[in-house]
Amino acid sequence: MSVYIGEFISLLFLAFALGLDAFSISLGMGMQRFRLKHIALIGIVIGLFHILMPFIGIVLGHVISGQIGNYATLVGGLLLFGIGAQMFFSVFNNQKKRLIQPIGIGLFILAFSVSIDSFSVGLSLGISGVKTALALFMFGLASMILAWGGMLIGRKVHGLIGAYSEILGGSILCGFGLNILFG
Template sequence: MLEMSVQSGQLAAILMMAFALGLDAFSLGIGVGMRGIRLRHVLNIGLLTALFHMLMPLLGLLAGHYVGALLGKVTGLAAGGLLVLLGGHMIVNSFQKEEGRPVNHTTLLGMLMFSIGVSIDSFSVGVSLGMFAHDAVLIITSFGAVGGLLSICGLMIGRKAGSRLGNYGEMAGGAILLLFGLMFIF
């Protein structure tokens, strides 16, 4: 009974982290969708985002497992510190305005830039989780499914209505990761 409770707690934590990371794809998806995008491109971007939301944490898990073996007892502090830094970075980025020429997200290069850009944070979280987590398949599939679905939702919402949810989504995701980081430290 206790083991099942621990497993469900770990699942909830992993899903919350996946949601926090997926909010970045959601918020950027709203902005891209507001510029106009076809349904086939929405699906392509969603699938690529899911793929990179699985690949990046996989690489992070491998690196984190190695780092965790090197750090030993300070692994929890290092993992928590990494999540605090990543969450803080996401919160700060939510306040910054993007300047420059918009990318055409209907091209393969544009879709790859979107997918990699919103998935790169998953690498850092993967490193943190790799220091102590053991269920890599659950982590990778959760991150991929949630990231892909949230990017599709953001793109679809952006297509239908133009709102200012983008910055708030990234800010909320950063706050969730920051909170998890503090929980690992304390």
């Protein structure tokens, strides 16, 4: 029983870490003062992409894990650590991210770009053999709620904590990668 609780808590933290990317981008978008109906739509689409992308990654991860056998855990840990490090260090990149307008096809491009890191996480989770339905549900729900929260807070705060959320999310992913590698 404690194994299941531990896996649930790990997935909860991982879902939160993946959703922080959507949160930080939503903070900036929230300053554009979208209507609440549009904020709800943006969060739902981002949540759906955070289900779809890791699902594709998990399916590919299952296929790859059958091929590489004993190296599956090593590859999964390295992937998580690499994604986390990329998230962490992207904060210090001096280039400004171009903000895509979340209307029409731009909404799908935005949701895809925010959820692309969850594909890689799904790939590493597929290699390690995680509970697929639970992970996908938690990833989608967390990213949707964090996107909504980010947009609503962005309407009030005007981007005060955007970079710090990326640092936190990257640090959590690095920690999970190191836990898989050495834990």
